[in-house]
Amino acid sequence: MTTINTLTLTRPDDWHLHLRDGEALKAVLPDSARQFARAMIMPNLRPPVVNTAMAMAYRQRILAALPSDLKFEPLMTLYLTDNTSAAEIKQAVASGVVHGVKVYPAGATTNSDSGVTDLAHCKLALAEMEKLGLPLLVHAEVTDAQVDVFDRERVFIERHMLPLLKDYPALKLVFEHITTKDAADFVQQSPSNVAATITAHHLLMNRNAMFVGGIQPHHYCLPILKREEHRLALLRAATSGQAKFFLGTDSAPHAKHTKEAACGCAGMYTAYSAMELYAEAFDAVNALDKLEGFASFYGADFYGLPRNTDRIQLRRESWNVPTHLPFDEGSLIPLRAGQAVAWKMQRL
Numbered sequence: 067m068t069t070i071n072t073l074t075l076t077r078p079d080d081w082h083l084h085l086r087d088g089e090a091l092k093a094v095l096p097d098s099a100r101q102f103a104r105a106m107i108m109p110n111l112r113p114p115v116v117n118t119a120m121a122m123a124y125r126q127r128i129l130a131a132l133p134s135d136l137k138f139e140p141l142m143t144l145y146l147t148d149n150t151s152a153a154e155i156k157q158a159v160a161s162g163v164v165h166g167v168k169v170y171p172a173g174a175t176t177n178s179d180s181g182v183t184d185l186a187h188c189k190l191a192l193a194e195m196e197k198l199g200l201p202l203l204v205h206a207e208v209t210d211a212q213v214d215v216f217d218r219e220r221v222f223i224e225r226h227m228l229p230l231l232k233d234y235p236a237l238k239l240v241f242e243h244i245t246t247k248d249a250a251d252f253v254q255q256s257p258s259n260v261a262a263t264i265t266a267h268h269l270l271m272n273r274n275a276m277f278v279g280g281i282q283p284h285h286y287c288l289p290i291l292k293r294e295e296h297r298l299a300l301l302r303a304a305t306s307g308q309a310k311f312f313l314g315t316d317s318a319p320h321a322k323h324t325k326e327a328a329c330g331c332a333g334m335y336t337a338y339s340a341m342e343l344y345a346e347a348f349d350a351v352n353a354l355d356k357l358e359g360f361a362s363f364y365g366a367d368f369y370g371l372p373r374n375t376d377r378i379q380l381r382r383e384s385w386n387v388p389t390h391l392p393f394d395e396g397s398l399i400p401l402r403a404g405q406a407v408a409w410k411m412q413r414l
């Protein structure tokens with residue numbers, strides 16, 4: 067087999083990204099905008115982005131924070147609550163700037179305390195989304211304290227995904243950041259209105275990475291890293307060439323001191339070298355030919371948006387990720403800090 071050393075791709079998009087706000091937004095936005103043409107912006111701010119007016123204002127703050135030499139389009143999402151009305155959904159679609167609605171089960175993760183306590187409270191909003199074709203983006207983990215943290219995604223499928231698809235069979239649904247073979251199988255077996263995003267970190271690491279040589283807070287995220295058999299299933303899904311699996315980094319910055327703490331925050335910062343990390347993962351299974359579909363085509367197709375036309379290049383070239391990056395308060399530790407990545411991206 068010939069070794070591929072350079073790869074030219076249609077410019078990719080990130081279908082799941084946390085950009086934060088204020089100074090933190092200013093610090094991280096250039097990293098994503100250098101790599102991606104567009105990103106689906108998660109709404110878990112404090113307070114959360116629960117309506118179209120807030121989404122439009124947040125979009126303006128993102129555009130204002132964008133350095134003038136970078137082109138980047140933020141695709142906005144709303145944060146579903148027990149009170150989201152059908153009228154709010156209509157307005158979101160009419161705005162043209164909201165492209166999805168995110169459901170966080172209350173208490174599942176960072177800033178999810180105003181999340182949905184029971185999907186039964188969201189019937190009118192969900193029916194309207196199904197009717198208007200506005201996708202539901204699902205953080206698919208049960209919050210039941212009785213359920214083992216490594217099983218929360220699998221149990222969510224039985225308890226919530228299956229009933230959701232039965233009640234709203236035409237709803238466009240993205241199973242966000244899948245982490246298990248169970249989720250990959252579920253998405254694969256579902257009709258074409260069901261898709262999934264996959265992060266670079268879940269393709270590259272299994273749960274051992276949280277404990278090598280001592281506890282590794284920068285490898286803690288939600289959903290938590292799983293066993294090797296699950297990582298391998300995700301790699302198979304991502305490199306399968308099936309259009310229902312596409313790129314979503316879930317890059318989620320937290321200041322160093324809030325992760326290296328007695329109760330550390332969940333989230334990995336991968337935006338700095340996202341495409342390089344995905345290239346490593348695909349290269350490891352000789353599937354670089356499948357990267358463009360996953361990173362640049364299938365997400366846009368699912369969301370009914372045009373594919374990008376500009377291009378990027380990835381070169382096989384080892385370089386070291388910085389040990390830390392400037393951030394709002396203190397610093398930000400990117401994934402692979404101070405260590406080598408085997409690919410280097412450049413814009414064409």
Ligand code: DOR
Pocket residue numbers: 084110175176205286287288289318319332333334
């Ligand atoms: O690890 C995570 N971090 N998972 C999430 O679902 C949220 C995210 C964040 O916003 O920090």
Ligand code: ZN
Pocket residue numbers: 082084108316318
């Ligand atoms: Zn996320």
